[in-house]
Amino acid sequence: MMEKYNHECSRKVKDVSLQDLRDMLAEFARARGWEQYHSPRNLLLALVGEVGELSEIFQWKGEVAKGLPNWTSDDKEHLEEELSDVLLYLVQLADVCGLDLGQAALTKIVKNAQKYPVNPTSHA
Numbered sequence: 857m858m859e860k861y862n863h864e865c866s867r868k869v870k871d872v873s874l875q876d877l878r879d880m881l882a883e884f885a886r887a888r889g890w891e892q893y894h895s896p897r898n899l900l901l902a903l904v905g906e907v908g909e910l911s912e913i914f915q916w917k918g919e920v921a922k923g924l925p926n927w928t929s930d931d932k933e934h935l936e937e938e939l940s941d942v943l944l945y946l947v948q949l950a951d952v953c954g955l956d957l958g959q960a961a962l963t964k965i966v967k968n969a970q971k972y973p974v975n976p977t978s979h980a
């Protein structure tokens with residue numbers, strides 16, 4: 857089983873879909889008997905906890921330049937891990953709520969564009 861994960865995850869994928877992540881996470885939880893703990897509320901709390909860990913990385917650093925030019929590779933790897941934890945709990949939360957997160961996000965982008973139309977005069 858672990859073999860399968862290692863294979864799927866270590867391979868450099870060109871692109872990964874939210875559905876792929878959802879399916880892998882559902883299998884991960886099922887294989888461990890963790891579905892009973894993955895209620896919407898528990899996953900939300902886990903998500904918020906990981907957002908806290910993500911925030912700690914930036915805490916007290918002051919403003920950080922885009923691309924993180926002065927960060928070590930260890931710092932960047934830590935950031936990748938915490939961002940991933942947030943994403944993985946978010947994907948699981950949407951799943952146990954029976955929602956299609958990818959579709960919902962696309963719908964929201966359209967809604968955002970309607971709410972905030974481009975102002976041609978704002979780009980000289």
Ligand SMILES: Nc1ccn([C@H]2C[C@H](O)[C@@H](COP(=O)(O)OP(=O)(O)OP(=O)(O)O)O2)c(=O)n1
Nearest residue numbers: 881884885890893906909940941942944945948
């Ligand atoms: N019941 C669980 C427990 C963990 N995970 C997954 C989702 C996250 O990607 C990661 C979180 O694992 P940890 O709780 O061990 O948290 P960290 O990886 O942040 O470790 P630490 O808190 O020691 O830094 O594991 C999960 O899906 N369901």
